[in-house]
Amino acid sequence: MKKLAILGSTGSIGVSTLDIVAAHPDKFQVVALTGGSNLELLKKQIEEFAPQLVAVMNEELAQKLAQMLPGKGPEIVHGVAGMIAAATAADADMVVAAIVGAAGLVPTAAAIKAGKDIALANKETLVTAGRLIMDMVKIHGVRLYPVDSEHSAVFQSLEGHRKDDVKRIILTASGGPFFSYPAEKMAEVSVSDALNHPNWSMGQKITIDSATMMNKGLEVIEARWLFDIPVERISVTIHPQSIIHSMVEYVDGCVMAQMGIPDMKAPIAYALTYPGRVPTGVKPLDLTALSGLTFFNPDFNRFPALKLAYRALNDGESMPTVMNAANEVAVGAFLNGEITFTAIADSIEKTMGFHQPHNLNSIEEVLSVDRWGRKKCRELLGINNP
Ligand SMILES: NC(=O)c1ccc[n+]([C@@H]2O[C@H](COP(=O)([O-])OP(=O)(O)OC[C@H]3O[C@@H](n4cnc5c(N)ncnc54)[C@H](OP(=O)(O)O)[C@@H]3O)[C@@H](O)[C@H]2O)c1
Numbered sequence: 001m002k003k004l005a006i007l008g009s010t011g012s013i014g015v016s017t018l019d020i021v022a023a024h025p026d027k028f029q030v031v032a033l034t035g036g037s038n039l040e041l042l043k044k045q046i047e048e049f050a051p052q053l054v055a056v057m058n059e060e061l062a063q064k065l066a067q068m069l070p071g072k073g074p075e076i077v078h079g080v081a082g083m084i085a086a087a088t089a090a091d092a093d094m095v096v097a098a099i100v101g102a103a104g105l106v107p108t109a110a111a112i113k114a115g116k117d118i119a120l121a122n123k124e125t126l127v128t129a130g131r132l133i134m135d136m137v138k139i140h141g142v143r144l145y146p147v148d149s150e151h152s153a154v155f156q157s158l159e160g161h162r163k164d165d166v167k168r169i170i171l172t173a174s175g176g177p178f179f180s181y182p183a184e185k186m187a188e189v190s191v192s193d194a195l196n197h198p199n200w201s202m203g204q205k206i207t208i209d210s211a212t213m214m215n216k217g218l219e220v221i222e223a224r225w226l227f228d229i230p231v232e233r234i235s236v237t238i239h240p241q242s243i244i245h246s247m248v249e250y251v252d253g254c255v256m257a258q259m260g261i262p263d264m265k266a267p268i269a270y271a272l273t274y275p276g277r278v279p280t281g282v283k284p285l286d287l288t289a290l291s292g293l294t295f296f297n298p299d300f301n302r303f304p305a306l307k308l309a310y311r312a313l314n315d316g317e318s319m320p321t322v323m324n325a326a327n328e329v330a331v332g333a334f335l336n337g338e339i340t341f342t343a344i345a346d347s348i349e350k351t352m353g354f355h356q357p358h359n360l361n362s363i364e365e366v367l368s369v370d371r372w373g374r375k376k377c378r379e380l381l382g383i384n385n386p
Contacts (some may be wrong), residue, residue: 007083008034019265023278032087036099083106085263088111095117111293118142121268126222127320155270156228157256171223189341195208213306222383243259243290244259245262265280295319305344322376325370345379
C-alpha cells in the first residue's frame with residue numbers, strides 16, 4: 001500500500017491520478033490532498049478518498065470548505081504553509097506534484113527535503129530551479145519520477161541502457177492547434193482556438209503553452225535537469241499524432257521510443273508504480289488503425305517561445321526563472337483577453353531582455369527572481385493581473 005499526498009488534486013493531472021487510485025484501492029491510499037479554489041470537486045474527493053489533511057489556497061476558502069463538510073472531516077490548512085504541510089505529511093510515501101506553475105516549487109522542494117519520493121508533473125519546478133532541485137534530490141536521497149508524458153517516455157527509453165551511450169534525447173511535440181497556421185494569422189487567434197488542443201485534454205495554462213510551443217521549451221529545460229544532459233543534445237520533433245511520446249538515440253544509431261494512445265493515466269501510473277505496471281484503462285494502441293506517423297522540424301519563427309527556452313538555458317541559471325515568470329503573466333493576460341496570442345512570446349522576450357542572468361543559490365533567490373520577472377512583464381504589458 002503506497003500512501004500518497006496529491007498536490008493539485010482538483011486539476012487535470014490530480015483528477016487522473018485519483019482515477020488510478022480509485023481503480024487500485026489495494027495499492028494506494030490518499031493521506032493528503034491540495035486544491036486551489038475548486039471546493040465542490042475537492043469536497044467530492046474528500047468524501048471518496050478520506051484524506052487526513054487537506055490544503056486550499058487561503059483562509060476564506062478553508063473556512064468555506066470546513067462548512068461544506070459536516071461531521072468529522074480532515075484537518076484543513078491553507079496558503080503556502082498549508083501546501084507545505086500537505087507536501088510533508090508524515091504518513092506520505094510519495095508526493096504527486098501537480099500544482100500548476102511556479103506555485104508548485106515551494107511545496108515540491110519541501111517534500112524533497114522531507115525525504116518524500118516525487119511523481120513530478122509540475123515541470124515549472126525544474127524550469128525555475130532545476131539545478132537546486134536536482135542537488136536536493138541527491139542530498140536527501142529521494143527518487144524523482146517524471147509524469148510529463150515526454151519525460152516518462154525518455155525515462156522508459158533509458159531503462160536498461162548506459163547513460164554514456166546516449167547520443168541525443170528527442171522530445172516529440174504535437175505541434176498544437178496552430179501547427180499549420182500561417183504566420184500572419186497567428187496574432188488573430190482567439191482564446192477558444194488556442195484552448196482547442198488536437199490530442200490532449202489538459203489544464204488551461206499548459207494548453208496555451210502547447211499552442212505557443214512554450215510547453216515544449218519548458219520540457220527541454222525539464223529534460224536538461226531531469227536527465228542531466230546538455231541542451232545541445234536535446235532536440236524537438238513535431239509528431240502530430242502524439243503516438244510516439246519521445247525517444248532516445250544511442251551512439252550506435254539505435255533509437256528507443258515509447259508509444260501509446262495519448263492519455264496521461266499511463267505516465268502517471270508508471271510514476272506511481274515504477275518499476276511495476278498496473279492496468280490504467282488507457283485504450284490499447286491499434287497500429288493498423290493509424291493513418292501514419294509523421295515527423296517535422298519545429299518552425300522557430302512561427303513559434304518563437306521554443307527558441308526563447310533554448311536561449312534562456314544558454315543564458316544562465318536565472319534566465320529560465322524569468323522566462324517562466326513572464327510566461328505565466330502573459331498566458332494569464334491572454335486568457336483574460338488583455339493581449340494577443342503573439343504578444344505572449346513578445347512580452348517574454350522583452351522581459352528577458354531586461355534581466356542580467358546569474359547563478360541561483362537558494363529557493364528564496366529563485367522566488368525573488370520569479371517576483372522580479374512577473375513585475376517586469378506586467379509593467380511592460382501595462383496590466384495588473386496576478
Ligand atoms: N494536464 C496535463 O495533461 C499535463 C501533462 C504534463 C504535465 N502537466 C503539468 O502538470 C501541472 C498541472 O497541470 P494541470 O493541467 O493538471 O493543471 P490544472 O488542471 O490547471 O490544475 C492545477 C491544479 O493546481 C491548483 N492550483 C492552481 N494554482 C494554485 C496555487 N497558486 N496554489 C496551490 N494550488 C494551485 C489547482 O486548483 P483549483 O483548480 O482548485 O483552483 C489545480 O488543483 C502543470 O505544471 C503542467 O505543466 C500537465
